[in-house]
Amino acid sequence: MPTETDIITGDRKTDRGFQTPEVWAKITGKAIYGIDLKLPGMLYGKILRSPHPHARIMGVDLEQARRMPGVRAALAGDELSCKPFGMVYKDELPLAIDRVRYIGDEVAAVAAIDEKIALKALEAINVDYELLPAVFDTEEAMAPGAPQLHDQHPGNLAWQRELTRGNPEAAFKTADLVVEGSFSVPQVHAAYLEPICCVADYDPYGGLTLHTAVQSPDIVRELVADVLDLPVSKVRIIGPVMGGGFGGRVYGNLKVYIISSLLAIRCGRPVRMQLTRQEEFIAGRPMIAAKIRAKLALNQDGTILARAVDLITDNGAYSAQAPWVSKTLSERNDSVYRIPNIRTTVRLVCTNKVPTGQYRAYGNQVGNFAMESLLDMAAKKLGLDPLELRLKNCVKKGEVTVHGLRINSCALSDCLQAAADEIGWHKRKPGRGYGISAAIHAGGSLVFDKNMRGASAYARLEYDGRVTLFSGEQDYGQGTHATFILIAARALGIEPDQIIIYSRDTLTSPFSIGALAMRQTTIGGKAIQLAAEKLREKIAQTAAEMLGEPVVMEGGRVRSATGKTLELSEIAADYRFQTSGLSITGEGKYVPSESAYDDTGYGNIAVAYSFAAHTAEVEVDRETGEVKIIRIVAAHDSGRILNLISARGQVYGGVTQGLGYSCQEGYLFDGGRVLNDSLADYRIPTALDVPDIMPIFIEQDDPEGPFGAKGLGEIVMVPVLGAVANAVADALGIRVTDLPITAERVYQAIVEWECEQ
Amino acid sequence: MQKEQICFTLNGETIEVYTDPTISLLRLLRDELGLTGTKEGCGEGECGACTVILDGMAVNSCLVPAGKAKNRSVLTIESLAKGDKYHPLQEAFVEKGAVQCGFCSPGMIMSAYALLQESSEPTSIEIRTAISGNLCRCSGYKQIEEAVLSAAEKLKNRGESG
Ligand code: FES
Ligand code: FES
Numbered sequence: 001m002p003t004e005t006d007i008i009t010g011d012r013k014t015d016r017g018f019q020t021p022e023v024w025a026k027i028t029g030k031a032i033y034g035i036d037l038k039l040p041g042m043l044y045g046k047i048l049r050s051p052h053p054h055a056r057i058m059g060v061d062l063e064q065a066r067r068m069p070g071v072r073a074a075l076a077g078d079e080l081s082c083k084p085f086g087m088v089y090k091d092e093l094p095l096a097i098d099r100v101r102y103i104g105d106e107v108a109a110v111a112a113i114d115e116k117i118a119l120k121a122l123e124a125i126n127v128d129y130e131l132l133p134a135v136f137d138t139e140e141a142m143a144p145g146a147p148q149l150h151d152q153h154p155g156n157l158a159w160q161r162e163l164t165r166g167n168p169e170a171a172f173k174t175a176d177l178v179v180e181g182s183f184s185v186p187q188v189h190a191a192y193l194e195p196i197c198c199v200a201d202y203d204p205y206g207g208l209t210l211h212t213a214v215q216s217p218d219i220v221r222e223l224v225a226d227v228l229d230l231p232v233s234k235v236r237i238i239g240p241v242m243g244g245g246f247g248g249r250v251y252g253n254l255k256v257y258i259i260s261s262l263l264a265i266r267c268g269r270p271v272r273m274q275l276t277r278q279e280e281f282i283a284g285r286p287m288i289a290a291k292i293r294a295k296l297a298l299n300q301d302g303t304i305l306a307r308a309v310d311l312i313t314d315n316g317a318y319s320a321q322a323p324w325v326s327k328t329l330s331e332r333n334d335s336v337y338r339i340p341n342i343r344t345t346v347r348l349v350c351t352n353k354v355p356t357g358q359y360r361a362y363g364n365q366v367g368n369f370a371m372e373s374l375l376d377m378a379a380k381k382l383g384l385d386p387l388e389l390r391l392k393n394c395v396k397k398g399e400v401t402v403h404g405l406r407i408n409s410c411a412l413s414d415c416l417q418a419a420a421d422e423i424g425w426h427k428r429k430p431g432r433g434y435g436i437s438a439a440i441h442a443g444g445s446l447v448f449d450k451n452m453r454g455a456s457a458y459a460r461l462e463y464d465g466r467v468t469l470f471s472g473e474q475d476y477g478q479g480t481h482a483t484f485i486l487i488a489a490r491a492l493g494i495e496p497d498q499i500i501i502y503s504r505d506t507l508t509s510p511f512s513i514g515a516l517a518m519r520q521t522t523i524g525g526k527a528i529q530l531a532a533e534k535l536r537e538k539i540a541q542t543a544a545e546m547l548g549e550p551v552v553m554e555g556g557r558v559r560s561a562t563g564k565t566l567e568l569s570e571i572a573a574d575y576r577f578q579t580s581g582l583s584i585t586g587e588g589k590y591v592p593s594e595s596a597y598d599d600t601g602y603g604n605i606a607v608a609y610s611f612a613a614h615t616a617e618v619e620v621d622r623e624t625g626e627v628k629i630i631r632i633v634a635a636h637d638s639g640r641i642l643n644l645i646s647a648r649g650q651v652y653g654g655v656t657q658g659l660g661y662s663c664q665e666g667y668l669f670d671g672g673r674v675l676n677d678s679l680a681d682y683r684i685p686t687a688l689d690v691p692d693i694m695p696i697f698i699e700q701d702d703p704e705g706p707f708g709a710k711g712l713g714e715i716v717m718v719p720v721l722g723a724v725a726n727a728v729a730d731a732l733g734i735r736v737t738d739l740p741i742t743a744e745r746v747y748q749a750i751v752e753w754e755c756e757q
Numbered sequence: 758m759q760k761e762q763i764c765f766t767l768n769g770e771t772i773e774v775y776t777d778p779t780i781s782l783l784r785l786l787r788d789e790l791g792l793t794g795t796k797e798g799c800g801e802g803e804c805g806a807c808t809v810i811l812d813g814m815a816v817n818s819c820l821v822p823a824g825k826a827k828n829r830s831v832l833t834i835e836s837l838a839k840g841d842k843y844h845p846l847q848e849a850f851v852e853k854g855a856v857q858c859g860f861c862s863p864g865m866i867m868s869a870y871a872l873l874q875e876s877s878e879p880t881s882i883e884i885r886t887a888i889s890g891n892l893c894r895c896s897g898y899k900q901i902e903e904a905v906l907s908a909a910e911k912l913k914n915r916g917e918s919g
Pocket of ligand 1 (some may be wrong): 796797798799800801802803804805806807808817819820853
């Protein structure tokens, strides 16, 4: 049985568990999610998608669909005048105009009085296609004469990067040992349980309102306004409760928001559009697939000298954030260890497949799989213990990594030691395999937008003495809001149940970049802390004026030097009368100091860095290839843990997602067609797939994060992939280098190995 | 399809609806009766978010035609709390941190409810088997398992079942 005790070091009090009252709405069925929303007069929108991976559109005939009873609008791309859009490249249109580039590309859309009629109307649309040659493999796509996807990407190269730090060539020449490997990882889907849904509502006076849950509503708002050519102030996003995100819903599905808006504007009625699970798979935005060739140079004593990576990532038909994901994938792992020399090449290649997006940890986990596999290959050749090899090279507090990350707090070696001790690294059971893996993740990325690095928040004292927080940071179940309330409670010296938080409306919430880049606790939480401190100061000031003597605020009330007390409600009431109705508010703005990174991307890219080491214990059946994960120990340095109950939840959930990534998930294609486009065929872990998972938190305060805290939500899945791969290799003596490590793959590897012997 | 009169017991109350019997029970509950506590994660019987109890059995309501409810008893998540008194399963889900996004929670709780009707002292593996048709992408199931164990304990101490 798993033990309950998470090892926590450090002397500060950790809150064992706090949740926002919203949890009661969730477990009684009262919480309103995106799919639950209905507005009066609401129409149902549906999208007609391309059945071809690459084709020219010769014509779209909407007449028959438009004439059907119950159909209120039918749209095709050529009659819209929308600007192309995209996060990195403007390579997408709401509806295709002359060309479709993957099976699932949006071609036409309808709105009807019910879903059935909308689906019938799609059948009545005639599209005349002229098929074009398509390309599905990244290497073939780069070859001369390959079909080209975008004029702006000659040779199908959507992005490339060449990077050298130090002198890798010399290091590889003089090293005692060079290990090399090729690794591959397929597209995976974030598979949030609630499909994306949006209700778009337009009126010429108020503008456009989108009722939809996204991780970055403010960014989506600006993008939608830009594409539809509306003033930003006329676009409002109101978020219902969100049924999971995990990075897959950072921008949600922009096409859905834009197309439902276009239909709502056309019809003058609200339009609801919900993706089917199949649409989620074929036209949602899975994490990019990667082929990695990597090598590592070491000295006999295990000192790492250099690392080289040649990465090819599969962009699919459109780019979204694929260049940024590719960059993180290619280099974040370099900062786990002291590696002085680096050589990296990245090619992001367009293919006629599903466009890609991002997923929790932004590619860091994929790089981890390759890097940590290589380390174990090296340890084996050098006759070193994989744990010792890692302890010898891992970064420490006070160091600056090869890419310029400034490590101001770091308990990585403690994490390695704790994860190893807990799994029984030196007391191995016979017949089992053991693997270890380490990770760093940027907590609070500063590079998303150089000008918008921080976060802001307001705290308002209500007339009844309670406090409301306004934040732009979204909570889709990861516990951010509970953590924010705890931070504010600490700063104000009041009980958490006296505080509520509101974040779901772009009209009232301060601007935020969104729930991404593991920035919420570190950056968003810091803004909350500052807002609460400001509010505390203003409350004290008002009270001091009321009493005419200096005061302190403690235990939820204010006390003067002579022992007079005031309740917060009394202070709020006085302020209201003095100001004819205003409330005392505190504004918090956290502006991290300028991140100085150069054109090569060298520099400090985040406010703080979180660390983790995971160990895996597995059993492999040599007859069938079946891998049984017995146990995962997940040791984390996320600074001080502010809310243990949700921190544990993040570890269990994130490790489970990592196990899915390692052993069972991944897109299967036939040409450009996704074969496993349902939850029956794309299998995410069930309750029976999950082993014993043991979270360990090594608490050391970070100097910058709120009350010493750092981010946790993304790094939880990073080391899983490497730890599992290494444990399987340890059990078998044979290494599987392609994810997922399924029974078939393992069996295949065993057969191949036996043939070679 | 022709609409017809269907009479059944919903959350302890006998009701009569006039509906197309071929639509799913999930659609009937959500779209026509306004009970949106039961969720739809796939509509294909693969996620368990739509789990309700039909004559004591946990079923995926997206796969059950509405007509099949005729003269039978349906329990949804909306029935569990009595006024402001939550069901021990609901209390335990909150206490153990078993709810993250919460989208799977109604279905998960209904599956656990059916289990606790059958067995008052379920083992971990029985719990995991009972909820194996309920996908949760957030939690890793650990705290859900803890919650069901704790709810079973609470019910036993109160001398109740379900
Ligand atoms: S909605 Fe019924 S099983 Fe997914
Ligand atoms: S809590 Fe989100 S799917 Fe289970």
